[in-house]
Amino acid sequence: MALTLSPGELVAAAERSGSPGLLARHETWERVPLGEIADVLNGFPFKSHAFNHDNDGIPLIRIRDVGRDASQTYYSGAYESQYLVQAGDMILGMDGEFRVAIWHGPPALLNQRVCKISIRNPRNYDLRFLLYVLPGYLDAIGAATSSVTVKHLSSRSVQQIPLPLPPLSEQLRIVEALDDHLSRLDAATEAVAGAKRCIKPFVTSVLDRAALGISLANHSDQAGVQGSRRLLSGFSSKRFDYDALPHLPEGWFWRRASDVCEFISSGSTPKAHLMHPGSGEIPFLKVYNITQDGRVDFTNKPTYIDRETHNDQLKRSRVRPGDVLTNIVGPPLGKTAVVPEDHPEWNINQAIVAFRAGPEVQPEWLALVLRSPFVLSMLQKTAKATAGQFNVALSTCRELPLPIPPVDAQIALVAQSAELLEVSDRFAAQVASTSLRAQNLRQAVLRRAFTGNLVSQDSDDEPAASLLDRIRAEREVQGVKPKRVARRPRKTVAQETLPPPHASSTPPLTDSVQQELPL
Template structure:
């Protein structure tokens, strides 16, 4: 599948008025819409029958194939790396990246004979539908894992899974140490009951200290290496770990001991971010270094003798406890902030030490399994994306389906299209406007671009 470098003017697409002076575009079934602006730059969708006659926003280039070009074939080509490679160098802007409609329409695509186009579409429909089904299964599992972990953490933190849960009749017993304490942010009287022997405690009463960090001037921070590791919010993961491989930053000993003295932390301290979104990422400081430092968006909780650091971390990750903290957040300039004083008033469920230890051990295996699965989702998604592009590349290099000498050559097909163009004096055929309905949005895979290989029966078509 491939051919000599014969070219033809742009394919037949909808009358468009985006860019200067274009108010709207009406799409037809079989069109391919290509998003030309962020936040969905290079997202692609195929217009189904039910969206025929709908209006596409001016952020889309609407690509309508000639009647003799298979619309599904064109849709797959636009998704391929062949297409993307041609458009990437033409992307404009940094803060608001975009490509012009003209750049999309000038991109070259490989055109095989019409019969081979159909064979390619049938093969791609088969291969990619199975790949899509597998990817969707992983995505569904990923969507379920976070609620599962949240429910597990709540059951652990509130004692629902504890063997020590003997009596819930004395609802007020677990709140007795909060009697007489007041808070503008939390209603201590409405806290849920806990198992016998468990108590709601104010965080400042069970922690040695609760402090937020601070950030020195830029020249005092060193990327990649230095004396003392300096943690930022992005170093705390959603699954409760410290990841210092992510853009590691350091400060020197003098800065650590003086300017940042109050924000020093050590292994076993529990960190939670109070500036977001997202809020409430929580992790225990690891023992890779004897001391660390934290920036102003992070609060450190140092467990006292009544609470294990691992239990404190589990509780602070619980949606019930974390939800109480998040409700106090105030929005400023697009950010959500939790006050340090709020962290000190936060009520925490505290069971006896031996129960804490048992529950930490019991939960470790389940949490490790969920975290291990979550860590596998990203590489699985990347492999699926690469496999998709490999299948598309093979299809458009002529290796996915057999060629047939009985097929009408692509050169004949393109000459026929050229003849129509010549008869129209090079003008694009205009479609009759139909009443608009609702906006058609693009929701599909990334695009692609490039020139085609060369054989006797394929030609190249600039959109």
């Protein structure tokens, strides 16, 4: 079964997908199929027995290498020179995300599922202009085939992409303007990305320094520090090495979770007909209801169970406000939160464990410690992996060693950490907002460029209609008669006085050669 898109349908698909106007064009421009301005060469299915990672032979560009400057795969067999790609050539991945890029690496061979696009005459169409234009079409194809398990793009489909055709001089002006605008935007985006990379290490530092009392440790009192493991003496665990735990500040002690919690219990899941989405009596929490920043978010696909199920079949997984929840099935592990007071009773599924703090530990401290990367890493090392899924045993949670300071220190450290984490959350929100604005700005710049509004029009430019005629004349001289796309009729004086039609502003493309995208 194949999904087909005509050029006109591709234009409409791009508009629906939110592509940044890349399929639009200015009223003085024409439209030309990519196959009329460029050659599209499919890669060759080189035999895998000649592949190696030992630098033996010539680099081989596979689909994973599109957008990279080098390939880790080499080919040591015979090949034809037509499949060589040089630095500066444009390549396109024809499966998955349909990435397009300029190759900057050494001479390399073109493997199957990657094609090379070569502009025939740079005086007709600029390669850099094509590099800016083409991703919008590829995004549109990807959006139109979002339900396809494995997306595949044929070279014939690439040849039929209906590109906008401005005068060559205008193409060059657009490229120059885009280079200027987007290079500055890219520099700002990289600065934002750098700031974003700092957030996780900061949160890690805050949680670990608080949980292990690093900022409070008095290293001059070694006797007090070294005694922090004495309450674990006499206990043994196959999962944790209690003797290897780091020393804590004076007055702090390592304790087993089961010794400082009233109970530790995992949840369970009833049959599907007993769970009710949207509304019900008892809120039923799943892992996706626990956020990475330590909150319960029951607005995310809320599920309920009835009170009878809560008190009977699921009575062992009942939880209440103040209980601390953490997931034991991942990835990721470490999603931890305190049950809020929104409801007097809750229930949890089998992928969550509930800790009910005893008198020696505050729930907020328990949640902070369970989020600490140091404590979390101890849990993760015990996790059993099955089919890419990590599972932590309930008995492991009960044996987990936790750092327990005096209650007043717990309260103070929780408050200090909350202030710092709040700063981090605000910063993360600002970074996310800035990233979104940068993305929207990029889209806006591209939209202006490909609707003819980024640079000025020049009456001295060769008309796009003349350029299109020359492109087709050159093709006919080469002995290949192109499949013509109907040109939009030029306006007459009478036509200019008529109101615009109610149909789509995208001109119809009557020669709609079908695009094949196998499902």
